[in-house]
Amino acid sequence: MNSRVNSQRNIIDYAISSLLRRKIKNLSLLALYMLVVFVVASLIFFVQALKREARLILGDAPDIVVQRTIAGRHDLIPADYSRQIAAIRGVSNAAPRWWGYYYDPNFDANYTFMVPPADPPKKGTIWIGAGIARLLRGAQKGYLVPLRNAARKTMLLEVVKVFPADSELVASDLIMVSPDDFQTMFNLPKGFATDVAVTVANPQEIVTVAGKITEQLPGTRPILKSEMLRTYDSLFDWRGGMQVVILSAALLSFIIFAWDKATGLSADERREIGILKSIGWETTDVLLLKFWEGIAISMTAFTWGVILAYGHVFFFSAPLFEHAIKGWSVLYPRFRLVPTIDPYQLAVLFFLTVLPYTAATIIPAWLAATVDPDSAMRS
Amino acid sequence: MIELTHVSKCFTMGKSNQFKAVDDVSLTLRRGKVTILKGPSGSGKTTLLTLIGCMARPTSGRIRLYGIPAPGFIELPPTDGFDISSLPERFLTHIRRTTFGFIFQQFNLIRGISVLENIMLPAYPTGESHAVFHKRALELLNLFGITRLAASQVELLSGGESQRTAIARALINNPDVIIADEPTAHLDSTLSREFMDIIGGFKAHGKTVLIASHDPIVYESALADMVVDMRDGRITGTGRVS
Numbered sequence: 001m002n003s004r005v006n007s008q009r010n011i012i013d014y015a016i017s018s019l020l021r022r023k024i025k026n027l028s029l030l031a032l033y034m035l036v037v038f039v040v041a042s043l044i045f046f047v048q049a050l051k052r053e054a055r056l057i058l059g060d061a062p063d064i065v066v067q068r069t070i071a072g073r074h075d076l077i078p079a080d081y082s083r084q085i086a087a088i089r090g091v092s093n094a095a096p097r098w099w100g101y102y103y104d105p106n107f108d109a110n111y112t113f114m115v116p117p118a119d120p121p122k123k124g125t126i127w128i129g130a131g132i133a134r135l136l137r138g139a140q141k142g143y144l145v146p147l148r149n150a151a152r153k154t155m156l157l158e159v160v161k162v163f164p165a166d167s168e169l170v171a172s173d174l175i176m177v178s179p180d181d182f183q184t185m186f187n188l189p190k191g192f193a194t195d196v197a198v199t200v201a202n203p204q205e206i207v208t209v210a211g212k213i214t215e216q217l218p219g220t221r222p223i224l225k226s227e228m229l230r231t232y233d234s235l236f237d238w239r240g241g242m243q244v245v246i247l248s249a250a251l252l253s254f255i256i257f258a259w260d261k262a263t264g265l266s267a268d269e270r271r272e273i274g275i276l277k278s279i280g281w282e283t284t285d286v287l288l289l290k291f292w293e294g295i296a297i298s299m300t301a302f303t304w305g306v307i308l309a310y311g312h313v314f315f316f317s318a319p320l321f322e323h324a325i326k327g328w329s330v331l332y333p334r335f336r337l338v339p340t341i342d343p344y345q346l347a348v349l350f351f352l353t354v355l356p357y358t359a360a361t362i363i364p365a366w367l368a369a370t371v372d373p374d375s376a377m378r379s
Numbered sequence: 380m381i382e383l384t385h386v387s388k389c390f391t392m393g394k395s396n397q398f399k400a401v402d403d404v405s406l407t408l409r410r411g412k413v414t415i416l417k418g419p420s421g422s423g424k425t426t427l428l429t430l431i432g433c434m435a436r437p438t439s440g441r442i443r444l445y446g447i448p449a450p451g452f453i454e455l456p457p458t459d460g461f462d463i464s465s466l467p468e469r470f471l472t473h474i475r476r477t478t479f480g481f482i483f484q485q486f487n488l489i490r491g492i493s494v495l496e497n498i499m500l501p502a503y504p505t506g507e508s509h510a511v512f513h514k515r516a517l518e519l520l521n522l523f524g525i526t527r528l529a530a531s532q533v534e535l536l537s538g539g540e541s542q543r544t545a546i547a548r549a550l551i552n553n554p555d556v557i558i559a560d561e562p563t564a565h566l567d568s569t570l571s572r573e574f575m576d577i578i579g580g581f582k583a584h585g586k587t588v589l590i591a592s593h594d595p596i597v598y599e600s601a602l603a604d605m606v607v608d609m610r611d612g613r614i615t616g617t618g619r620v621s
Binding site: 279 | 426429434435468469472475476477481483487488489490491492496500501502503504505506507508509548552
């Protein structure tokens, strides 16, 4: 047993010394390998963390959002629909919601306007998200924000509250207003709302309640929370997918590079294998040597790639990706993602990077190691 | 003792370019003696060395080793010889590693690593503790007067220093038999004589030495107990059997 351990340790020693001999080749391979692991792991961490945030945010979302559609397009819904919906058995609450988007040409930015469901700000006052506060050069309580309403008249709204930074993921571009100001801002017809938020007491009855709503109120479209979750999931998957498509080019070039480096045993390496065999190394010893060399490179690259990706995403909020997958607005939310690691995805990354490289190292070595040891005598 | 009986080695068997490198060789190498295989290039000396040194198997004939502890998988009393002609590669490697030390014509040192590491290489897969064979390697460095070169890269060595490193490597596993293929081919006369002095030391320590050479300094040396003349794969004469 001791002898086996000694033999392994000696071969590992030699593998490391062997790697150090070809410093430039191995360091360039390691750097490229690490870069690919870093980018793919960053993407995995980022998408996983965003999905988690989305699930948390939607946890507080209403069970059903009822919209009205005309000719297949979203239209304003009569606010008194909420009373009719509330009367349906199983519905515990139904309330109209007012929200919309405002384009600010001064900053080339879009804001999300919303009337809070309870205790809205007083007329003439607003609550703003941290992204907007930054855009307005550090706007704080008491700051007057000039906004142009639907009648092209300027409204001066006073900031009375700035949302804290920890809500930035959802509230970065948000402006909360009073119902009156919302109506004036967008010239909304009286008695109409954007949609109706419905809460159902028993989650088992959500689909039944949705059916009853469409039956009683033709022209409405109930959207279930489960559908929203699914949409968010596919949205992030799609965006993640886009990145993967782009990165697949990098991955492919890495595979070609690694294959070339790992499989193309140089004349020197072949000669070395011949010498080792002639001085008493078995084919399995040579394979072990190449295995440990492959493992040392791939495990180092994998470990460092994953560690750097973790720091990039969870400590620096993924600066390399934010423009690509954080959103389309100019108001990029500043937030720190909560570390979320999916062991399954990491395992997939491990098997897609470490195993192919190790195999690519061993196969040519095996081909070279099966030559007769007397080849060294004739070199 | 190593006994060869009607040993032949054919390359590219069954093809139009079939070539018989060793042809019906029968020979006995005595323990503790120096045997020289002498002959021109292409006479089959190197092939015969590879067959005796378990690097290749003969196409026909038998090679038996006597007085050498048989590997654990062959249950024989140590006095009885055992046939190595048809052993699987794994077993041949084991015998090669424990019984034979090789000195190659080109020295076959591995570039990029130190003299000390080169010397220790044959011991790595044996399962012996690193500390033990490291100490032995230092002793060998000292024995051959190259201690100061321990950390040097082998590509920076002179011919004589490379030769000594190769000899030290051949001895690291303390083999019973030393096999050298044209060891003086790249050495001048002084270094060749120094090499023969080292061979004299092996002989004094009871090692069996087998050298293939067409250098008169080697085959005319007083150390040679037997000189075997070879040509076209066959033994054409044997001399000086003491």
